[in-house]
Amino acid sequence: NAGVMQNPRHLVRRRGQEARLRCSPMKGHSHVYWYRQLPEEGLKFMVYLQKENIIDESGMPKERFSAEFPKEGPSILRIQQVVRGDSAAYFCASSLNGQANEQFFGPGTRLTVL
Amino acid sequence: QKEVEQDPGPLSVPEGAIVSLNCTYSNSAFQYFMWYRQYSRKGPELLMYTYSSGNKEDGRFTAQVDKSSKYISLFIRDSQPSDSATYLCADDSGGSNYKLTFGKGTLLTVNP
Numbered sequence: 001n002a003g004v005m006q007n008p009r010h011l012v013r014r015r016g017q018e019a020r021l022r023c024s025p026m027k028g029h030s031h032v033y034w035y036r037q038l039p040e041e042g043l044k045f046m047v048y049l050q051k052e053n054i055i056d057e058s059g060m061p062k063e064r065f066s067a068e069f070p071k072e073g074p075s076i077l078r079i080q081q082v083v084r085g086d087s088a089a090y091f092c093a094s095s096l097n098g099q100a101n102e103q104f105f106g107p108g109t110r111l112t113v114l
Numbered sequence: 115q116k117e118v119e120q121d122p123g124p125l126s127v128p129e130g131a132i133v134s135l136n137c138t139y140s141n142s143a144f145q146y147f148m149w150y151r152q153y154s155r156k157g158p159e160l161l162m163y164t165y166s167s168g169n170k171e172d173g174r175f176t177a178q179v180d181k182s183s184k185y186i187s188l189f190i191r192d193s194q195p196s197d198s199a200t201y202l203c204a205d206d207s208g209g210s211n212y213k214l215t216f217g218k219g220t221l222l223t224v225n226p
Contacts, residue, residue, distance in 0.1 A: 100206035105157035
């Protein structure tokens with residue numbers, strides 16, 4: 001009974017490169033959420049997706065960040081032209097019914113921008 | 115979005131102690147309040163949640179809500195070294211039903 005899976009676990013990019021973070025939800029879960037944890041900060045909501053739909057992207061930076069959850073395959077968080085301030089832990093969570101009290105988190109991807 | 119404030123700690127207690135972890139919230143419209151445990155370099159693990167109007171007990175863990183003071187507490191009885199972790203409180207951002215607002219976390223160390 002695999003939990004939420006994220007890869008890669010660690011990602012190093014140079015300024016200006018692209019970062020792609022992947023998230024496979026728990027089996028049977030069709031709701032996916034992305035959160036970002038900056039150093040010394042709490043987790044901040046970024047985006048909520050269901051299969052093929054973005055439900056709420058109010059926490060996403062307006063530029064360079066995008067997310068998708070295709071019909072087949074994992075959810076992808078894409079950061080274009082990364083800057084040092086993007087260095088953080090990015091966590092994906094999934095839920096069965098889209099309820100706040102049932103989000104299960106993955107192990108995270110730690111992005112380092114050099 | 116309104117904030118969730120959490121005692122930053124760190125908190126260090128001897129094994130067997132009762133631990134009290136606290137948060138305050140500002141958004142009275144929340145429906146659910148969650149407690150997560152996060153070990154170093156790992157993802158948050160859902161410990162338990164309470165509905166806005168009630169308390170909940172699960173083994174050694176008890177979550178309490180005080181709506182008059184907007185105070186949320188997690189009590190850990192008979193604390194164990196394996197309880198050493200960062201504890202995160204979160205609410206559902208005023209009843210959004212999916213968007214969690216987290217506190218910054220309290221680092222707990224239980225010494226054998």
